[in-house]
Amino acid sequence: xxxxxxxxxxxxxxxxxxxxxxxxxxxxxxxxxxxxxxxxxxxxxxxxxxxxxxxxxxxxxxxxxxxxxxxxxxxxxxxxxxxxxxxxxxxxxxxxxxxxxxxxxxxxxxxxxxxxxxxxxxxxxxxxxxxxxxxxxxxxxxxxxxxxxxxxxxxxxxxxxxxxxxxxxxxxxxxxxxxxxxxxxxxxxxxxxxxxxxxxxxxxxxxxxxxxxxxxxxxxxxxxxxxxxxxxxxxxxxxxxxxxxxx
Numbered sequence: 174x175x176x177x178x179x180x181x182x183x184x185x186x187x188x189x190x191x192x193x194x195x196x197x198x199x200x201x202x203x204x205x206x207x208x209x210x211x212x213x214x215x216x217x218x219x220x221x222x223x224x225x226x227x228x229x230x231x232x233x234x235x236x237x238x239x240x241x242x243x244x245x246x247x248x249x250x251x252x253x254x255x256x257x258x259x260x261x262x263x264x265x266x267x268x269x270x271x272x273x274x275x276x277x278x279x280x281x282x283x284x285x286x287x288x289x290x291x292x293x294x295x296x297x298x299x300x301x302x303x304x305x306x307x308x309x310x311x312x313x314x315x316x317x318x319x320x321x322x323x324x325x326x327x328x329x330x331x332x333x334x335x336x337x338x339x340x341x342x343x344x345x346x347x348x349x350x351x352x353x354x355x356x357x358x359x360x361x362x363x364x365x366x367x368x369x370x371x372x373x374x375x376x377x378x379x380x381x382x383x384x385x386x387x388x389x390x391x392x393x394x395x396x397x398x399x400x401x402x403x404x405x406x407x408x409x410x411x412x413x414x415x416x417x418x419x420x
Contacts, residue, residue, distance in 0.1 A: 181283070182290060185366035189373030193355060196377045200384055213347055215386040220339055222393040227323065228332040240323055244339075248316045251346055255309035258353070262302040265295055283365050294362050301356040308349030315342035354380065 200211065208214025227240050319338035322330050358376055362369035 182366045185370040186362060189358060189362075189366075189370040192373045192377050193358060196380065197351060200380075209390050210386055212384050212386045213344075215388060215390065217340055217343065218390050220343060221336055222391075224336045224339055225332055226393070228330070228335055237323065241320060244316050244320045244323070247342065247346070248313050248320070251309045251312040251316065251342075251349075254349060254353075255306050255313065258302045258306035258309060258349070261356075262299055262306065265299045265302065268295065283367065291363075294359065297362075298356055298359050301352050301359060305349045305352035305356065308345045308352060312342045312345035312349060315339070315345065 200213075203211050204214055208217065223240075227237065315338045319335055319342060322335045322338060354376055358369060358372045361372040
């Protein structure tokens with residue numbers, strides 16, 4: 174009976190991890206080749222247009238203030254999730270060092286209940302929470318850098334620099350969320366390999382639904398074109414004013 178339970182952990186847990194890793198590799202392929210079919214690609218497309226519209230002269234100080242507020246809200250969210258991840262990591266570390274983890278060696282848990290396996294469960298959870306913490310910290314770093322670039326007065330910073338900072342901050346944000354998704358499935362492993370596999374299947378189905386985009390990408394006009402139209406209107410207005418004053 175003990176061997177059967179051990180084989181359950183050996184078979185079902187890698188199967189669940191394989192499903193999660195395989196789905197994210199497939200998602201990465203879609204983001205690289207068909208970004209318009211994913212929510213991440215759709216959001217990055219809109220963020221690039223947002224940065225270009227702000228940085229290429231088609232904005233005023235009010236728009237810049239709103240943009241900095243948006244960046245600040247992203248920084249706050251990333252900081253909160255980073256604090257949550259490191260807090261959970263500390264909790265797991267304290268849990269491993271205590272004797273209270275014996276409650277998970279109950280007969281109600283159908284699976285391997287050896288202390289070495291329980292330690293592997295906690296270490297795996299700890300690793301993913303720490304990875305999520307590092308990802309959210311990197312996300313905060315890039316958003317702060319974008320904040321500095323966008324608020325620098327009297328400069329000709331290339332749009333690509335700001336765009337790169339915003340996109341990388343968003344990508345690290347998504348990476349941190351993915352680490353939390355993995356940690357959620359590993360959390361169910363504490364209660365046995367069967368709940369872990371069931372949660373992995375449910376997570377893959379849910380993420381496939383949430384990551385799929387069916388909204389067509391909006392083709393934004395080039396910011397320079399709208400800027401030229403604005404300058405042209407201003408020149409014509411000034412010409413009319415001078416004409417009426419001359420008359």
